[in-house]
Amino acid sequence: MxxxxxxxxxxxxxxxxxxxxxxxxxxxxxxxxxxxxxxxxxxxxxxxxxxxxxxxxxxxxxxxxxxxxxxxxxxxxxxxxxxxxxxxxxxxxxxxxxxxxxxxxxxxxxxxxxxxxxxxxxxxxxxxxxxxxxxxxxxxxxxxxxxxxxxxxxxxxxxxxxxxxxxxxxxxxIACHVFKKRTTDQSNKFIVASHLRPSKGIQDLIKAVSMLSEEVKKEIHIDIYGEGSYEDELKELSMSLNLDDCIHFKGSSPLLSELFCNYNFMLQPTYMECFSLSILESLSANVPVVTTQVGGNLEVITHSENGYIYPAGNIEDLAEIINNIVLKKYVIKQDVSKLVEEQYxxxxxxxxxxxxxxxx
Incomplete structure (x- = not known):
């Protein structure tokens, strides 16, 4: 008609x-x-x-x-x-x-x-x-x-x-077909894909990493993709805590659909969210997500199945999750892309x- x-x-x-x-x-x-x-x-x-x-x-x-x-x-x-x-x-x-x-x-x-x-x-x-x-x-x-x-x-x-x-x-x-899937372990490589503003909680991530032991810090590599008004403050915080060897600010990239697969987990320590496209994109690339309980996150992420959930603002819990991932106490082996392909x-x-x- x-x-x-x-x-x-x-x-x-x-x-x-x-x-x-x-x-x-x-x-x-x-x-x-x-x-x-x-x-x-x-x-x-x-x-x-x-x-x-x-x-x-x-x-x-x-x-x-x-x-x-x-x-x-x-x-x-x-x-x-x-x-x-x-x-x-x-x-x-x-x-x-x-x-x-x-x-x-x-x-x-x-x-x-x-x-x-x-x-x-x-x-x-x-x-x-x-x-x-x-x-x-x-x-x-x-x-x-x-x-x-x-x-x-x-x-x-x-x-x-x-x-x-x-x-x-x-x-x-999301357009699932544009995301290249992770097929191998990426040895403690983490990605953040986010606007850089206080409500995204990346300052919490930086503080959480600073709480880890020196041995664990040496094992992790965190790439932060994104730009925003809080960028300079985040870089200064990371530098002041001597984290430049493990936290790297990469700026914006039009190639995230090809980059997600190079990481083992996405970190999203957000305080505010409606229904995160970044979570869907990460899962589509078969990359589990560590995120908070806010917004619609719990409608997609199930703790220990396709990611890990912690209370927004709880830096200690975030540090513990990252530590357990690095020490292989937290492992997700299943393909986490299927949920997105079937529903989102x-x-x-x-x-x-x-x-x-x-x-x-």
Whole structure:
């Protein structure tokens, strides 16, 4: 059946970078291709973008200056454009922006929530503000999409449990075939793939490594891939603790899909997460994950089966896990990629998103 609605705007508070091609980038490409095949016309709006080959098939708009919401509004006004469907990613929920979109376009609005919450949720003052915003502005959003059960719980806690019927869970998925699988033991090599900001907890990892015996330190090799505002502080901390021989900052890399297989474990000491694409990518490469209990991590990682879980912020527990891995007290021999291949693959994610649109 040819869909009645034709024009889709996808508004993403997300920066496109040629040196950071990850799960969401591949989702955007696959989603665009699929909806075009169904007869839709798509326009994409991103926070920042300088043209590069990977995104050549997308019709992308950006001004690299103002917020993506403000730019989208300005673009629509200046060009007198109307959209049948407007989808948002990584934007703040239940704001006046959604009221403007509904009144301007009279279309179907979908808000995908990828936004992590603080470890213990928002403080009561913030929750009260969100609850009021939910009362005023949630009526302009036809469908929220939560990327994990954790996310759904927090949408309802933050904006109101009356939204329950409008918050389906659609978990992230990845293009499993692009990840080269680990097939041999990589002798105590660990990878970190993360933005470098305090909420990712990499300072905890550095402190945990400093607690290990000198004999164990000599055995481990940790490569940290990523960039961010906290990079200089992390490098200074590592240097001050004399860890330069075992912790290496590698910057961003577009080749992570080929690099994961060179490591025995991924370390993710995060304080905030919704549903981690990095975890899926690591598992897809048959690399188990050491991570915290936050967000949707427990929906994917089972302790001692495809990784190890510890309480966020517990440096001693993290140090003990790393120590036990190095001493071979903790060993995971099974292929940990099967879960991702069976449940968290990209085609399923795309299909699940499209099935929630009207007239598909």
């Amino acid at each position: 040819t869909p009645k609605t034709k024009n889709i705007a996808i508004v993403c508070n997300y920066t496109l970078q040629p040196d950071r091609i990850g799960g969401m980038d591949r989702f955007y490409i696959a989603f665009d291709k699929e909806v075009k095949e169904k007869g839709y016309h798509t326009n994409w709006f991103f926070s920042k973008y300088e043209a590069f080959e990977f995104y050549k098939e997308l019709n992308i708009h950006t001004d690299n200056k103002s917020s993506v919401e403000r730019f989208f509004m300005k673009h629509c006004e200046q060009n007198d454009i109307r959209y049948d469907i407007v989808i948002t990613h990584f934007t703040e929920l239940c704001t006046p922006f959604y009221k403007w979109v509904k009144q301007k376009h009279k279309g179907y609005i979908v808000a995908v929530d990828h936004n992590p919450r603080p470890l213990n949720g928002f403080p009561i003052k913030k929750r009260m503000k969100n609850w009021i915003k939910g009362l005023f502005y949630s009526k302009y959003i036809d469908q929220f999409i939560a990327v994990s059960e954790y996310t759904k719980k927090h949408i309802l806690n933050d904006y109101g449990h009356f939204l329950a019927s409008r918050v389906p869970v659609v978990r992230n998925g 693959y990209l085609d399923k994610m795309v299909k699940d998103h499209i099935n929630l649109l009207p007239c598909t």
